[in-house]
Amino acid sequence: MLRNAFEDDIARIENGNFERSGMAGYLASVPTAPDDAMGPCERMSTPSRRPWPDLGPAWVWGASSSDSLGERLLGQRMLDLYRGSFDGERTEERIIPTARMCAALTRGADLLVLLLPSGGTSVLRHISMVGFTRGNTPEGPLQSLSGGDPLPSAVLMAPERLANPWLAAETLLHEGAHLKLFDALRAGAVTTTSGHLVPIPWRRSPWKLIRVLVALHFYAHMMVFEAAVEQAGAQVRREFGQPPAIGSVDEPSPGTEAAAAGTHRTSAERARYLAEYVLAMPAGCLTEDGHRFVQWLLSVLRLTMTEPPAGPVGGTPGEPPARNGVLSSPRELAPERAYDKVQPVEAFALPDLGQLVAVSPGTSRFHWLNAHSWMIYALCDGRPVGEVESAYARSLGLSAQSSRTREAVRRGIAELAAAGLVAGS
Template structure:
């Protein structure tokens, strides 16, 4: 094997774009801050509260907005800014209803009558232990309603209040996962905010686990019956935490341009999947290939403390009536990874952004020793490195007449992540956020009203290796609604230029014009 499981684990758990929990959390935190600034500007009566939350230290801010109820409200408010901006803010209501506490708990976590963190040294997840009636507090009521929505889809019948034995089994499984895969396994747990327990029956058997998605972000549920074997607990935690990790990744960069495209029915299911589900499942099953390989090669010490690993790669039942149920295929993570890789990279390659293709090819390249010959075609020709890393959404058709220069659209709302070479910028007209890579960031910084000739001269001096990048970035930034053309041949007055420069002073990366 060209790479060991330990080496693959390191690659999948530390890559700064797609693997590192710290890097993904930093981008999510930036998105929270920019989103709160947009909401404060739009909902003036709640501006003080939004600004107070936005100014919290990173860990405290994440405690608030990784709370499943408040994160759902945050995402709802942001989405409504683009479609129904007149609607009231749900997040403001939830913030007003959040209990004050001095223990550092998140809003819903503070309402638990027993406080339990299943892996406190690995991440700030908490366990839904409450025995209080849900009508006892508005946040518990909201949490229960969102849970019911998820349960109705996932086949769960009821929430289970965990006992001490269940909580101990949860922690034991998490410890095993972190020891087996100290980078990708431990890192995936960082994306979990809430662990709950549920029972129920699906069409293909008892509910074992599920992640909750948009309606209850950062949350997963396990069946107490599935917690008897620590290897099974580790498997289920890794599987569901990877779904939550992809949720966070997809919030911090566009990976699929046509996320709702229907792709047909996979052989092990009986309903059509959209491209988002294909992409998310590919991410999970690819990582599970590593999990089963690492479990099979687990050292004697791990086996002595946690028992013998489960049988070789098996990801559970297929749906009755599916094609796979007739011939016994697609029961392993390897089979499903190969199938989904083909769907993503070949059949629907046109719907992946360059970053989306990069994520899949990066993951499959890392896993190649475990998946010899897996479908991983060369990336298709992509846009220049000067384009924004999020797909631009048209605001209005690009102007055909040449511009005398470009200026940043106001009000300017940006937040730099210098350590990742990215700038997060919100378009004033649409309130949509766009992730600019370092080259797009450079072009955006140069759009301060200087004339077109000077803009081109300064760009080529700073980026002589990418002569076509300026035109690509200008078109994408203008389409995204981040810049606008300056008309007329006369140079703008110095005072106007200075005003624009001051407005975006913090957006210019150090050394960008060298």
Template sequence: MTSVRDTDRLLAAHPDFGDAAAIARRNVARLRVGLLMLARRFPGLTGAAELAAADEKTLTYFLRDPVLRNAFETDLAEAGAGVAGPAPELARFLPDASAAPCRDLAGSPVEAWPGLGPAFVWTGLDGTPGDPIAGRLAALLAAMFPAPTARVPIEPDADQVAGLARGAELLTTLMPEVGAAVLRHIGVVGLGRDDSPEGPLYSVSGGDGMPATIFLSPDRVADPWDAAGAILHEGLHLVLFEISRCGALVVDGAADLTVDIPWRVVPWSTMRVLFAVHVYVHMVAFTAAAREAGPEVLARFGPPPANLAMSLSTPGQVEYATPLARAGFLAEQLERTVADRLTPYGRQFVTWLVDTLESREPGLRASWDRPAGERAPERPGRAPAPHVVAPEIPGGPLTQAPADAVELPDQARLVLATAEPAGVHWLNLSSWLTYALCDGRDAAAVEADYVRLVAGTVDPDTARGQARAGLAQLAGSGLISGS
């Protein structure tokens, strides 16, 4: 069994899924090429190309601003879907907006956890009537909290601001690597209440609706253990949003297929299961760190509550009453039952989480290896995973579509954006090499040269398969064409 500290390091060190700096660099690269693509598609989008050339610090501020980031993601999604509009959403804010206009609206912003991360606390808005940033922010807030019962945001008092900071301090004390990584992804923190018929608001992340933003109930910041758990939970959701923008986790058509969850009445979508297992695996480490907290931690923050880091469950359901039980169930579903819904990137993500959980709880996978007759039968009416048809490889000389690109050689990635068809594309080393060879050679020549260039790394049959798969991927994405 790995120690809590070693588990913390494992969760924060993975170059694709844990390393906060690497994840941020990928999203900055994606922002650069996405802005260039939008500038080409909308010649009137003044300031986009100039912003794409800005330094990494400026673009990171952009990524953490809910209004600018939401507008960018909306424009990118609509362009990719072929939605025609008179002007992109970003045109309402560029070129006049700063890289962090929501922070500017806060007047004198209050740091959520000084010295530990960039987030500021939403204490109010200083926007003038008609200010486009303030108007957009209000609209995003109303869309996220439409119920008349919602009171969001609530201006925090000094004790509540201090409670946020103490929660972050506790989180980084218990899990220094993961805590620092999660706090890096949070840009805005708001307090709010929403005592709706579905239940009270405890905490929620903004996701695509309000990127880089989390909301907590004021009750959640009264105790540092509750605050630390909520910040970790919602911050992890923001991290996975960033990860998922750098590669598809689920095959086309499978994101909304459901999985029955024994501690909840309503089934969860495949994407929700991915988000949940990501949280629960981290919560296994968090609760273990809480159990092992030394006397100096307990003297500083008090004792942890008995129900630390647990969310709601179906009344009377006790079998899945711990993060470990829930993480194990979700992991088995993703690795065994619905693995065909995941892309190779998605399977790598799940394998990383399950390997880390297995290192902490040896024998986890072995507990799944029951005789077939003991497995729960499939429920009738379960939708099958979609059948994916590989695109045809074009004939004749292969050429690259016009694209803007940012190379990330230390991450073995190339990110490209094409204006026609509009889209952002991620290539690994194999598909990157295949793409580079599409310079007028036909498919047979590309395949032969690929095999020659990777000789000694993989066997010829594997190399030919990689080249053909890469050509099909490139053709399906519109990145190459033939005569």
């Protein structure tokens, strides 16, 4: 609540309004806090429950108890922020959780951390409060949502999301990832055209570009989660039960293109659509941080998807592919021109995945090369493009005269040059 008030104050200052401070009013009304490590809002929630006490101070929003005017004001404001989180959508009043619901929530968090020790722990630390509610939205029944400006660091979910620990874990990852990105975006921008609208085949209304990036961030996490579920061992399945069928997500909204065609019903389909849209955007749509952010998401998708989004290796979405005077079109590469690795570059191999990770210390940008690009990168040792083509063809038993071989090699060199990993002389 104080964060919401603080950010409102910042907005007022930016608009030249210095007359009043919402945050000061809340601080004046907060009752004196005993030394119990709880905030005033958590203290009013009864009974007191923390779903993952070893990972952070998140608490579950229970029944409200207020003994003073200050507490009643805080309680009413929290309800106002709760209702404002639904953006005008009709919703029922919140649901007071039972002990059984809280235990199921903790069980879902335990499973999430077991499946994703680093990622699961990280997103849970961005959740300060979990509440329960039911409601309807224009796209169908409410499943879950994460607090943005109205109720920062809060997750609201329907009790049905606790039906089994796998579903609860997925929900916590979903909304926790949103909150983590939301927190990051308070310190920097990833788009220059946040109002740009993007058609979404599985939704009736287009999304703003920032929502596309937020969704792509979530689906990248989901691809990792689904891979972890598939690889869960017998002991995990004995403890938490058999996981439900993975891959499918909520149904496309009725009347949409996806609903009619029976498409975009999996995380992979949606991730691919969003990623390929971002890759095809015109120059200038993303900030420098936005380019790095999307490139990181693409590297995750390339590792987790059998058919990753089509796009350049190390290319920069939303920017022309030319870098340092090097054109990325394979038609621009003369067969007699020699290419060599740019130095310094640090690289380490992931042979089990058929990947090479290369990073230039000067930029700290990571580039994930698949086996195809890795081979071309290795062959760029000062020899001409024509010799790279011949060596590449010999290694794979292909014809060096094949137009497809020449196109593949030249495009690979062009993409490596655009990524700043090789340079021509």
